[in-house]
Amino acid sequence: xxxxxxxIKRRGRTFLEQLYLIEVIKGMGVTITHFLRNLRDNRNLYxxxxxxxxxxxxxxxxxxxxxxxxxxxxxxxxxxxMCQTNCPSECIMIEATERLDGVAEKMPARFTIxxxxxxxxxxxxxxxxxxxxxxxxxxxxxxxxxxxxMVLELEDLLATxxxxxxHEQEDR
Amino acid sequence: MSEKxxxxxxxxxxxxxxxxxxxxxxxxxxxxxxxxCYHPALGADGxxxxxxxxxxDGRPPIVPACKTPAAEGMKVVLESEKIxxxxxxxxxxxxxxxxxxxxxxxxxxxxxxxDYYMKFDLGDSRMDVAQVKKDKxxxxxxxxVHDQERCVLxxxxxxFTRQITKTGELGIVNRADQARxxxxxxxxxxxxxxxxxVELCPVGAMTSRDFRFKQRVWFLKKTPxxxxxxxxxxxxxxxxxxEKYKDAxxxxxxxxxxxxxxxxxxCDDGRLSYHLExxxxxxxxxxxxxxxxxxxxxxxVRTHLGQAKYPLVVVSxxxxxxxxxxxxxxxxxHGAKVSGYSAAAIVAGDGDDYLIKDDKAANRPSLNxxxxxxxxxxxxxxxxxxxxxxxxxxxPFTDGADADLSEMMKGITTIACATHxxxxxxxxxxxxxxxxxxxxAGSVINSDGVLQRFGRAVVKNRPxxxxxxxxxxxxxxxxxxxxxxxxxxxxxxxxxxxxxxKIGEHGMRLEGL
Numbered sequence: 271x272x273x274x275x276x277x278i279k280r281r282g283r284t285f286l287e288q289l290y291l292i293e294v295i296k297g298m299g300v301t302i303t304h305f306l307r308n309l310r311d312n313r314n315l316y317x318x319x320x321x322x323x324x325x326x327x328x329x330x331x332x333x334x335x336x337x338x339x340x341x342x343x344x345x346x347x348x349x350x351x352m353c354q355t356n357c358p359s360e361c362i363m364i365e366a367t368e369r370l371d372g373v374a375e376k377m378p379a380r381f382t383i384x385x386x387x388x389x390x391x392x393x394x395x396x397x398x399x400x401x402x403x404x405x406x407x408x409x410x411x412x413x414x415x416x417x418x419x420m421v422l423e424l425e426d427l428l429a430t431x432x433x434x435x436x437h438e439q440e441d442r
Numbered sequence: 443m444s445e446k447x448x449x450x451x452x453x454x455x456x457x458x459x460x461x462x463x464x465x466x467x468x469x470x471x472x473x474x475x476x477x478x479c480y481h482p483a484l485g486a487d488g489x490x491x492x493x494x495x496x497x498x499d500g501r502p503p504i505v506p507a508c509k510t511p512a513a514e515g516m517k518v519v520l521e522s523e524k525i526x527x528x529x530x531x532x533x534x535x536x537x538x539x540x541x542x543x544x545x546x547x548x549x550x551x552x553x554x555x556x557d558y559y560m561k562f563d564l565g566d567s568r569m570d571v572a573q574v575k576k577d578k579x580x581x582x583x584x585x586x587v588h589d590q591e592r593c594v595l596x597x598x599x600x601x602f603t604r605q606i607t608k609t610g611e612l613g614i615v616n617r618a619d620q621a622r623x624x625x626x627x628x629x630x631x632x633x634x635x636x637x638x639x640v641e642l643c644p645v646g647a648m649t650s651r652d653f654r655f656k657q658r659v660w661f662l663k664k665t666p667x668x669x670x671x672x673x674x675x676x677x678x679x680x681x682x683x684x685e686k687y688k689d690a691x692x693x694x695x696x697x698x699x700x701x702x703x704x705x706x707x708x709c710d711d712g713r714l715s716y717h718l719e720x721x722x723x724x725x726x727x728x729x730x731x732x733x734x735x736x737x738x739x740x741x742x743v744r745t746h747l748g749q750a751k752y753p754l755v756v757v758s759x760x761x762x763x764x765x766x767x768x769x770x771x772x773x774x775x776h777g778a779k780v781s782g783y784s785a786a787a788i789v790a791g792d793g794d795d796y797l798i799k800d801d802k803a804a805n806r807p808s809l810n811x812x813x814x815x816x817x818x819x820x821x822x823x824x825x826x827x828x829x830x831x832x833x834x835x836x837x838p839f840t841d842g843a844d845a846d847l848s849e850m851m852k853g854i855t856t857i858a859c860a861t862h863x864x865x866x867x868x869x870x871x872x873x874x875x876x877x878x879x880x881x882x883a884g885s886v887i888n889s890d891g892v893l894q895r896f897g898r899a900v901v902k903n904r905p906x907x908x909x910x911x912x913x914x915x916x917x918x919x920x921x922x923x924x925x926x927x928x929x930x931x932x933x934x935x936x937x938x939x940x941x942x943x944k945i946g947e948h949g950m951r952l953e954g955l
Contacts, residue, residue, distance in 0.1 A: 350545030351658045363686055366655040375579065376546040376655050399545050 327410060329434040332392045334409035335383055335422070336430040338402055344371065345428065346402035349378040353394035353403055361387035362394060381424040385412050408433025449516040464507035464518065465493055475520065476529060476558050478536075478644045479596035480508035483706040484605060490596050492558070494528050495520055504528075526562070533563040539574045539619055541591045549646030551659040555594060574619045582612075583630020584710065585637055585651045590622040593647035599623060599639035606707065607633040623647070634798060637714075638707045641696055652714060653694045657683060665899035666698055666947060668886055670760055670804040670879045671712035674797050675888030676704035677948070678712070680880055680899040689903045692716040692880060700948045702892050709798050716880075722863050724875035725906065736907070740915055742872050743832075743857055747916065750830035750855075753778035756821070757814060758836035759787060759803035762884025763893075764926040765909040766808050769834055771929065772918035779828070782809040783821040783838050804879070805886040807955060811934060818844075825850045832857045834909060835876065837866040859912060875906040882908040883923065885942070887952065894949035895942065 286292055308315060318325060327333075338346050349366035367379035394403050407430050414420045445460040451473055458467035465475045466482060478490035486508035493507040498517035504524070519525065536555060544550040576590035600612045600623065611631045615624050625631065631639075640650045662681040669676040677700035684690035695716050697708040727739035734742075747753065755778050757769050766782075773780040787803040809816050821838065825831070825847060831854050839848040858870035861878040881902065885895045910920065920926050927942045936954040 348546045349655070351661075352545065355658070355660065360686055368655060374546060375543070 327408065329406065331408070331410060332390045332395075332405040333433065334385070334407045334412050334430070335388075335394070335403055335405050335427060336407050336432065337381065337424070337427040338404055338432075339428065340373065344373050345377055346400050347378050347381065348374045348400055348402070349376050349381075350399060352397040352399060356393045356397040358391060358393065359387045359389045361385070361389075378424060381427060383422045383427065385414075385420045385422060386417060403427075404432065406432050406434055447512055447514040447516075449512055449514065449518060451518045452521050458512050460514075461511055464495060464510050464512055467512040468507075468518075473520070475507045476554075476562065477508060478554060478594050479598060481598055481601075481642060481706070484598055484601045484642075487597055487601065490532070490594065492529065492532050494525065496522050496525050529558070529562045530565060533559055534565060534568075536594050537563075537567065538569055539576075539591065540594075541573070543592070547589075547592065547646035548649050548654060548659070549592075549643070553646060554644035576622055581630070581651075582625055582648075583632060583636070585714075586631055586639060587649045587651050587654060588623065589647050589649065590624075592645050593623055594645050595621055595623070596644060597623075598642045598644070599648060602635075602639055602642055603631070603633070606638075607635050609633045612639070634709050634711065634794070635707060635796070637710045638697065650694070657693045662693055663899075665897060667695075667880060667899055668804070668894050668896045669695065669708060669712040669715065670886070671709075671715040671802065672793075673799040673801040673803060673806060673889035674703065675804055675886055675892070675894060676700070676708045676712055676797060677894065678708060680716070682880070682900050684903075690900050691720045692900060698947075702948050702951065703888060703890070703894075704797055707797070709796075711798065718862070719878055719880045719900070723878070724860055724863055724867065724873060725904070727875060728868075728873040730871060736874075739872060739874055743874070743916055746830055746855055746857065746872070747776060752824075752828050753830040753832065754824045754828040755780045756831060756833045756836045756838055757782050757809070758834055759784050759806040759809055759816075760879070761805060761808075761834060761909060762879070762882070762886055763805065763808045763811075763930070764884050764920075764923050765834070765913075766805070766812055766814065767926050767930050767934075768910045768913045768918055768920035770812055770814060771920050772913045772916070775917060775919055778832070779824045780814055781821040781824060781838075782806075782814040782816040782836075783818055784816075784836050785818070785844065786838065799889055801889065804888070807887040807889065807891060811887065811936060811952075811955065812930075822847065822850070825854070828854055830855050830857070832859065833867070833870070835860050837864055839866060859909060874912060876912055877906050877908045881905065882910075885945070887955075891952045891955045892949045893940065893945060893952050895945045 281287065340346055349364055351364055354362040354364050361384045363382040364378050365380040366376055369375055369377035392405055395405055446457045447460045448455055448457050451468060456471045458471055463486060465477055465480055468475060475493050475495060477493040479487045480493060488506045488509050491506065494504050495507045496504055496519040498519055544556060550556060578589045578591060580588040580590065582588045595614060597614060600614060603612045604610045609632065611625055611629060612623055614621055616622060637650055640648045661683050663683060665680045665682065667678050667680040669678045677698040679696045679698045680692055681694045681696065682690060682692045695708070695713050697704060697706055699706050726733045727736050728734065729739055729742050753776055755769060755773050757766055757780060759782060761769070770780060784803060788801050790800055792798065793800040831851065833856065838844060839851065856870040857872045857874070858867040859874045859876050860867040861876055867873060880899045883896065883898045885893055887893050910922070910926065914921050920929060930937045931940065936952050
């Protein structure tokens, strides 16, 4: 396949451009035009009144993590450590234990995600053989007032519901 | 060297040992033949059929490699289409009723079935009938948990209990897809080597209750070591790992093959002795029970050493050869007497005729080699006029029979350089924590006179000094391992010809002990 070559014209080399002053005035012209237009009527400004108005994000957005449940309300995670093994920032820390409720043999006793270390790459979701960890909470703004606030434990992860109805369908 | 024969494998000529079976012979030259049931310690059983190889011009043309001795001129074919199909078919059969629960299986990562599937098969299941369900999480006793669904019926565990421990607790009952490994009702595994079946199992059917779900094996760092559980000094692999934000710790010991000492197996007591390395450890120096910095503690020891007229050093038979030599030189330097008495380490009647010894000290022959007195009379006499006792991880007074020695200790200043908490060490005037055997490099001599070297496995977040460094810091003349060996090779005749860097992974038998 032949590469398509597009010649780009180099700007900024002529005498008038080298003077800079004319270019500065032209640039200011653009700014002043916008200023005057918005001064008359600002209804067309490209601004969202965040946080009063939330942005619409797609269901494929990689937001904050959650751990999913079986339809009967039991934990899906079997503590196989695939997410922890694949995590490039090593922000997942699991402790496994024997599971005695008959659903599986193994379950997490602790499941910790340090959101300060997480890079939201989604490898944990891809690695999970149980579809137990997802990033579909729709929570894109993760804030906290201390380092400890940013560390999610098993209970936090299980308590967060999914943010998108179409994903809930996949649960069935 | 044993006799060699030349045979061709896939058209390439190799020279291998005569008489050995094809699996062992070719493994020695780096060619792996897949197998489940064969194990060098248990012999060929030939039930898994995974090791079938083609012999060109041979009668019969297809033979199990584990049952076929390497012979001159043999033309072995491992990569023919016929053999590949056999391997795929065997794997497909093994996987018919296998639960494929690798995510929750402790064996995942070191599982023969998993490895062979990835290497030879990679096929999808063609079964459209329900899988045969068997029992899971069966307590077989001895710390062994059995999963019948994962079993490939290689029979290694059964043969181990019949051939090695001669206890025969395990058997295979029923036939065909109902066949399963089982114990006799009410007769669980009851021998001191039971956990070897966990290691022998090529799949995850046998799991250890102790290690179960503790850690995934691919996180573990594997360092060769020597078990310090008794005088046998079995070769082990120390599997350790430092979890994020935590301290490094050991997760399990595994047997390391050593034909000079333990063969392929270790005892359960030794296997579980890693707990002692993780728990109850001394970490902070204490002077009269008050935590101090290491420098303050060393200064306090130096003051006592300077004032003492008749210091006495009590060494432990668990210390490494280098440490014992350093201690001996330290005593010469300070005019101290040195005793290696430690009757408490001997548990009479505990040993057996296989691997377990009565003597629970790992390095007692080194005491004799270096000429350190181990008699009770010598220690008693030295204690009679000693004004300072430095114990190097030895508590010679735990034994009830030594109550008179404990009585003599009263009023004598005691300095304990120790790894673990115990009543004697904790009550010493000065306590200096030192590294335990998984945290330093050294050498030990076992009861048969086999000298083994081992490297440092675990590095703690806050490492405590090794005994050799500590003695050097206190004015001992031996600066490091190199200096210790240089000194020992001139002073100790049986070590004269030993090059410490040439002691192999199996150690070497010392002559003239």
